[in-house]
Amino acid sequence: MRITRRVFCGAAFAGLAGCARGARRAGTAEKPAFPLVDLHVHLDNSTVDQVLALSAERGVKFGIVEHAGTKENVYPVVLSNDEELLRHLDTLAGKPVFKGVQAEWLDWQSGFSKEALKKLDYILTDTMTFPGPDGRRMKLWEKPEGLGTAQEFMARYVDWHLQIIETMSMDILANGTWLPAAFAAEYDTLWTEARVAKVVDALVKHGVALEISSGFSLPKLSWLRQAKAAGVKFTMGSNGRYPKMGLLDYSLTVAEQLELQADDFFLPNGNGPRRI
Numbered sequence: 001m002r003i004t005r006r007v008f009c010g011a012a013f014a015g016l017a018g019c020a021r022g023a024r025r026a027g028t029a030e031k032p033a034f035p036l037v038d039l040h041v042h043l044d045n046s047t048v049d050q051v052l053a054l055s056a057e058r059g060v061k062f063g064i065v066e067h068a069g070t071k072e073n074v075y076p077v078v079l080s081n082d083e084e085l086l087r088h089l090d091t092l093a094g095k096p097v098f099k100g101v102q103a104e105w106l107d108w109q110s111g112f113s114k115e116a117l118k119k120l121d122y123i124l125t126d127t128m129t130f131p132g133p134d135g136r137r138m139k140l141w142e143k144p145e146g147l148g149t150a151q152e153f154m155a156r157y158v159d160w161h162l163q164i165i166e167t168m169s170m171d172i173l174a175n176g177t178w179l180p181a182a183f184a185a186e187y188d189t190l191w192t193e194a195r196v197a198k199v200v201d202a203l204v205k206h207g208v209a210l211e212i213s214s215g216f217s218l219p220k221l222s223w224l225r226q227a228k229a230a231g232v233k234f235t236m237g238s239n240g241r242y243p244k245m246g247l248l249d250y251s252l253t254v255a256e257q258l259e260l261q262a263d264d265f266f267l268p269n270g271n272g273p274r275r276i
């Protein structure tokens with residue numbers, strides 16, 4: 001990973017050997033700019049200890065997310081109730097990671113108590129599961145039929161962003177601005193300034209941070225500029241499965257272009273998810 005920007009090794013990174021190495025690679029004694037944190041790491045077919053070795057090697061602190069929601073959502077792991085959540089949190093106890101979930105669909109909280117959810121550090125979600133014509137959940141990356149024209153889709157997609165940001169207990173919008181394959185080539189024209197403004201305003205109003213996704217190299221720079229100007233906070237995320245977590249090249253490149261500083265980033269503060 002190319003690291004040319006200034007990095008930060010603060011209290012949150014105590015005991016993380018790779019952080020110092022990351023700072024040395026930066027080759028600078030300049031004042032720290034922001035923490036290197038990947039808040040979108042999926043364990044899936046790896047263990048937390050395997051993943052922690054990569055965290056140290058890459059000098060990046062990780063936030064581990066498991067999918068959370070009802071069993072209607074199909075993923076390698078879907079936490080659906082307190083017992084499953086607490087068992088998962090036990091496996092992370094004492095490890096130098098942030099503990100999150102990737103919430104799925106508007107009803108995701110139905111199986112959990114607030115007490116259990118408060119044990120999390122943060123909640124991340126995305127907009128890539130979308131209401132189909134019959135109202136059922138539709139995974140947009142599986143190239144479903146019935147999305148309508150690009151303009152019809154965008155109108156519904158922006159509304160879907162707003163509904164999620166306004167109603168879900170979330171700290172981070174992940175994979176933001178991603179478009180289905182049928183429309184991805186038109187990203188620059190479909191994400192008009194007015195559409196971006198609607199989503200950005202909702203993020204600011206509800207205090208939701210925007211992930212800069214290295215997994216998808218999104219949102220694009222113009223989108224991020226508009227978000228920064230409005231005061232949106234950012235996170236970095238790989239959406240990585242082993243061994244791809246902590247690879248943050250795109251996030252770091254645009255952070256440098258936008259001259260982001262530590263206070264432009266959201267970090268979990270130890271008090272649990274903000275909207276629980």
Ligand SMILES: [Zn+2]
Pocket residue numbers: 040042102239
């Ligand atoms: Zn994910």
